[in-house]
Each structure stands twice: as C-alpha cells, then as structure tokens.
Amino acid sequence: MFRRHRRWLQAPFFDKASIAQYLPVQTREAHVLLSNLLVDPDSFVKHVRRFSGATMLETLYGHSVISSDDEYLRLIDTTIEGTTAASAPGAALVDFIPILKYTPTWLPGGGWKRHTLEGRAALQETHVKTYALAEMHANNGKLSVVGSLIKEYSDKGEIGSLLPEIMHLGSSTYNAGTDTTKCVLHSFILAMVLHxxxxxxxxxxxxxxxxxxxxxxxxxxxxxxxxxxxxxxxxxxxxxxxxxxxxxxxxxxxxxxxxxxxxxxxxxxxxxxxxxxxxxxxxxxxxxxxxxxxxxxxxxxxxxxxxxxxxxxxxxxxxxxxxxxxxxx
Incomplete structure (x- = not known):
C-alpha cells in the first residue's frame, strides 16, 4: 500500500512535465496572495492560509477557491485541526497508560476518546465530500491528482477496493502540503521583518x-x-x-x-x-x-x-x- 501511494504521488508532484500542468494554479494563487497582502497586510496569516489551501485544493481535487470562506477550505482545515489536536503525541493520558483505551467514553477522563470519535466522524465526512468533489470535476474534464486516480481505476473496474486509499491519500497530502507551505512562508515573513x-x-x-x-x-x-x-x-x-x-x-x-x-x-x-x-x-x-x-x-x-x-x-x-x-x- 505504501509503495502504491508513493507511486500515485510521485508522478504528479515530482515529474517535471506533470508539475508544469499545475504551475498555472500556483501562479494564479500567488498573484491572489500578493493582491491580498497589498490590500490587507495585517491579515497575512489568513492570506497565507488561503494561498496554501487553495493551491492544494485545486491541485488535488480540481476545486477553485473563490473566497477565504470557501466551504471546502473551511471543512478540511477544521477537520485537520481537530484530528491533529486529538492525535498529537502525549495529548492524552492513554499515550502513557495504554490500557485506558478499553475504558468507556462516559468515565471521567474519557474526553479524549469522545474527541477522537468526533475527529474520526469529521474525517470520514471530509473524505466523502472531497472525493465526490474530485469525481465531479474529473467527469467534467478538469485535471486533478485525485480525479485522475478516480478516472484511471474506474476505467479499470478497480475503484471499489481502492476507494478508501484514494480518499485517505487526498486528505493526508493536503495536510502535508498546506502545513509545510504555511510554515515556510511564515518563517520567510518573520526573517524579512527581523532582517x-x-x-x-x-x-x-x-x-x-x-x-x-x-x-x-x-x-x-x-x-x-x-x-x-x-x-x-x-x-x-x-x-x-x-x-x-x-x-x-x-x-x-x-x-x-x-x-x-x-x-x-x-x-x-x-x-x-x-x-x-x-x-x-x-x-x-x-x-x-x-x-x-x-x-x-x-x-x-x-x-x-x-x-x-x-x-x-x-x-x-x-x-x-x-x-x-x-x-x-
């Protein structure tokens, strides 16, 4: 499974010809970022978040973000924030006392378990909605990473067994791509202010x-x-x-x-x-x-x-x- 996921990501994100297909998206969103910074520089955190999220949303799912309050941008970011907080190492006592995973959710101190279950439900909702989004754009002929996978394996008649993996690949790649891009741009802004x-x-x-x-x-x-x-x-x-x-x-x-x-x-x-x-x-x-x-x-x-x-x-x-x-x- 790991090798398959690497192969799915290697072609669109590493091959120079494939990267060139997504360059117009990156360029357009960079211009939007610059425009937003000129109009409202104090909200640079929000603008950087929109840039990284919009770039990955369109690259992965074919969805163009029109505003910072985009439904899918908000859905994925909220889900990732919740699941990251719930799964951070050392965030719950169960990380140190593993036997607590067998306790019921209603016991005092079981809040971590409720948060985890809520995060799982939110993640599943995000998987389903973004998959449907990519499938719709793929059927309309719009290029995207997840949409291309859906089309490829649907044509082969193998989509059923691989559907959960494709869903997971999209959300995990979005998280990795947006988090690091935001971090680098925030660091760059800080460096320029200090130097x-x-x-x-x-x-x-x-x-x-x-x-x-x-x-x-x-x-x-x-x-x-x-x-x-x-x-x-x-x-x-x-x-x-x-x-x-x-x-x-x-x-x-x-x-x-x-x-x-x-x-x-x-x-x-x-x-x-x-x-x-x-x-x-x-x-x-x-x-x-x-x-x-x-x-x-x-x-x-x-x-x-x-x-x-x-x-x-x-x-x-x-x-x-x-x-x-x-x-x-």
Missing part, C-alpha cells in the same frame, strides 16, 4: 532583474541568486519539519558508542542537522550570504533542501512541487 537588510538586497535584485512593469516568474529564478539564497536560509533557519518521519535501521549499526540493532526506529533530528555549526557557522543567525560564492561540491553538501524534505525511501515525494510554491510569490 530588513536582507529584504532590501532581495528587493534591489528583484528591481534590477524584473523591473517594475511585471511580476516575476519561475523563468527569472536563475537570475535571482540572492533570493535563492534567502529561500535556502529560510529552510535552514527555521526548519519547517523539525523531526523527520520515523525510519528503521536496515542492519546493526553503531553511533558514538551506542549500539543500534537492526529494525530500530530512528527519528532524524532535521532541526539539529540544519544548525550544525560545522556546516553552518553562527547557526542562529539569518545569513543568506552563507550560500553564495561556493563551489559546486559545497553547494550540494550544505544545501538545506537535502535535509528538510527527509531522507531515503520516505523522502517527501512532492519536494519539487513544494520547492516551487514558496518561490512563486
């Missing part, structure tokens, strides 16, 4: 390369090296996912005198990797210049994008798509 000298350098570069008569496009990216350095430093300075997904050691190993048996669960500390002073001197400082004037070998070795998207078989399959999203504005 106006970096902001001025980036603005001067943008004015020099792009001018004042148009908005930048991805074609300008190679001509904006300082802005590229800012993006890398934003990834490094406030790593969007501090801890990577759990991995398992494939063989017996030893690290700093500690024996690690084969099959041990290993959780990489991405935050610490991004603040290793050997690779990033003065790691607490926001210094985009650290990524300039480097050799090709140095660029590859210290590029934080080799860290923040995870490693190995569980590396983020949408890392190319994600790397474009924060760059668009």
């Amino acid at each position: 106006p000298e970096a902001y001025k350098k980036a603005q001067d570069e943008m004015d020099r390369v792009v001018g004042h008569d148009r908005l930048p496009t991805l074609e300008d990216r190679d001509s904006l090296p300082y802005l590229e350095c800012i993006q890398k430093e934003t990834y490094r300075w406030l790593c969007p996912v501090p801890l990577s997904l759990p991995h398992a050691s494939s063989e017996d190993d030893e690290y700093r005198g500690y024996f690690i048996p084969k099959g041990t669960t290993v959780i990489p500390n991405l935050w610490l990797m991004c603040r290793d002073p050997k690779d990033y001197p003065s790691p607490d400082d926001f210094l985009p210049e650290r990524f300039s004037a480097l050799t090709a070998e140095e660029v590859e070795r210290i590029d934080p994008r080799n860290i923040v998207f995870g490693h190995g078989r569980r590396i983020c399959p949408g890392r190319r798509f994600a790397d474009i999203s924060p760059e668009m504005p």
